[in-house]
Amino acid sequence: MKSNLLSNIQNPADLRLLTEAELPQVAQELRQFIIDVVSVKEGHLGASLGVIELTIALHYVFNTPDDLLVWDVGHQAYGHKILTERKEIFHTNRQIGGISGFPKRAESIYDTFGVGHSSTSISAALGMAIASKLKGDTNKQHIAVIGDASIASGMAFEGLNHAGVTDANILVVLNDNAIGIDPSVGALKQYLTSVKNGKNPKQNNMIKSLNFDYTGPIDGHDFPALIKELKRLKKIKGPKFLHIVTTKGKGLQQAEENQVKYHAPGKFDAATGEIHLKAEENLPPKYQDVFGLTILDLARKNEKIIGITPAMPSGSSLKFMMDEIPERAFDVGIAEQHAVTLAAGMATQGMIVYCNIYSTFLQRAYDQVIHDVALQNLPVIFCLDRAGLVGEDGATHHGVFDIAYLRAIPNLIIYAPRNEIALQNILYTAQLGLKNPIAIRYPRGRGVLPNWEVENFRQYENIKIGAATCLKTGTKTAILTTGTIGNNVTLALAECNNPETIAHYDFPFIKPLDFKLLNNILTDFNTIITVEDGTINGGFGSAILEFAAANNFNNSIQILGIPDTFIEHGTVDQLQQFCKIDVKSLANLFSYQGK
Structure with a gap:
């Protein structure tokens, strides 16, 4: 072989100096x-x-x-x-x-x-x-x-x-x-x-x-x-x-x-092509697998259940159902608009449709979500994988806008599970006869419960629509979270000074909110901090502010989440640090609040 040609090519003009041979x-x-x-x-x-x-x-x-x-x-x-x-x-x-x-x-x-x-x-x-x-x-x-x-x-x-x-x-x-x-x-x-x-x-x-x-x-x-x-x-x-x-x-x-x-194989041996496998023993499951294995289990028991994905059977883990029950699990290709309206059509005939679309890709079918599903109040179950910050794929792939763009739509329920068991239970609850469409948002990557497979497919629990819970009591400041970012808050509270002064509430239902509990929180605490892995404009924190304003509360309310800018690429940890919703940043903030 001749000397390295690529080393002399900086731009296409250099390339054109070469012969075709x-x-x-x-x-x-x-x-x-x-x-x-x-x-x-x-x-x-x-x-x-x-x-x-x-x-x-x-x-x-x-x-x-x-x-x-x-x-x-x-x-x-x-x-x-x-x-x-x-x-x-x-x-x-x-x-x-x-x-x-x-x-x-x-x-x-x-x-x-x-x-x-x-x-x-x-x-x-x-x-x-x-x-x-x-x-x-x-x-x-x-x-x-x-x-x-x-x-x-x-x-x-x-x-x-x-x-x-x-x-x-x-x-x-x-x-x-x-x-x-x-x-x-x-x-x-x-x-x-x-x-x-x-x-x-x-x-x-x-x-x-x-x-x-x-x-x-x-x-x-x-x-x-x-x-x-x-x-x-x-x-x-x-x-x-x-x-x-x-x-x-x-x-x-x-x-x-x-x-x-x-x-996208991850790290591998450049000479042999062999992928460097990561040790996965005793690790929590991927959220996509919790979805895929749960919908398969539910579909075995309920013949009305259908799964749909636009070109992401492996990425969504709908492939588990496609392999075992192919007649009720559909890959429709890169066609998010079609996927949503197809689900709507099936729902008119009494089918229970789980439409799994990455959060960033559902944006491509916004009109169909509004006109074909929500306007007709069809109980399609949207499963929004890759919600929140996704990491190295960057600005085009972060699922940070879904709360804001879905919260404005009438009839639509929005739910963000805090962990794998909550995701499993809402998937179960959604097929028990909901009268409204629901969007369930969950992140890329792994959960937080290593023993999930041991508890997997135990007796499912029916979740009360709109209910929030108190995870930790406190005397001075209330932290309100939705979804898996709440786990960062739990870890941060364990590291901060004076944790006894800070209460933590999990609001998995972004819509409808638990208005009764929220009213009590705003009555009992002067300082409220909301934390989410979605955009702060129009998101969960905005919903809390709207309620407070409508009910004449004048609490100090601070919203933490994704700022009003497109977030570039990096690891999820790095991007959370940039947005100040990582464990260390939250612990520092909570320590200050506890003084």
Whole structure:
């Protein structure tokens, strides 16, 4: 092999100085660079390994950053970042103060559009292309790279539908690897498979019928084929569509063979690919597994129970039910709006529907939550995984807005369990005939009860709707918490001075609030501190303030939570420290209050 080529590439201009014959070596070095860093620092692996050749070819053929390249979701953009002036700082990827794991406009001129959720690339690139045309720049290229899982989303089709009736200079590159995080599902996936297998004649091509210049499918790892086609398409005006076939995890055998696990494998051996397993004995369960195992247990006993997830069966642990009762557990693909209205339709027929959507992704179906569920008062059970701060995925993935955006909706119950047993009991209670929809929010990661599996599936308890409880009595200050952040408060109270002066109340129901208990608290305590892992604007603390104002209380009320800013990436502990809701910050505050 020649001397290291990647070491001499700082930006795409350097890349374009190479011959086409040298590009395979660049691909090999770029793959190894990503493997070496991610094996130690963690991050998204398989998606970026699968598009190495495509990434190099796009920057080689097109004049980025003048030509505009938009990545969908962004899991696959590591190679792009390394080739665009971030190679020397790539080791800071997803770490606090480091570069983002996703494309981010504020980070680089090469990141033309910030992404984290899926299916936005076509609309964004089309908007750029129309703007360029209006400004008279008819030579600028606009490229959207989208996966076969993301293109099945409604928004992607909305973009295709519009683009097909414009003369905008847009190229859509479909990266078809038959998998998102979990395997792709649905009729479109079956169609793409048949296209790859040559079973659909070109005249019946659905993309061509939308007025796109369609080519493919071609091997996305074949440099000569890729570059030849990209150069041809560069000369063609109007909407174009290139269908390429790739292998997620390409270049690392284990990542190719186990694409779900190696989407984001954690730390692993760069040479062998073997994942460094973390010791899990005597650890509390993951909240997602509490959900998954509990709904499976309930579904065994109640044939009306249905589970729905938009493309996250493994991440939500609905996969337990999908494996055992597949006829009542549905992965609907990246389609949050459809998932919510599908659940609503089932609820009209008396089914008990658990719709599991990450908190940050439910934002994409807000209209459906309001109009299709709450307005009709259909008792859909929303299970909001990854609520609160999620860590290294950063601002696009933190589930910190759900309390605020759901609390304004009439008819909707909002519940945040303090631990695994509370989550299990509310999942049980929700299927006993609730007359209203309910949103149950719980965090990413593990709970607090190591012996949960011993107690698991004991006699469930029916939770009284709207009830709060006193966890600790006190004489001077009352701490009001909702959800698992209450465990930080419990630990902080054990560390602070004068804990006897501080009371602690758990309000798992954010809506409806326990107004009777809240009235007593405001009567008995002059100082109130609320703590939540959601935004302080419009959240749980705001609800307490509203009640106090409406009932003419003038207590000193301090709200702790996520400040009015987008929180970047870092560990959950680091981000809690930034928001001053970590155990140490709370203990210091409580010690001051206790004086």
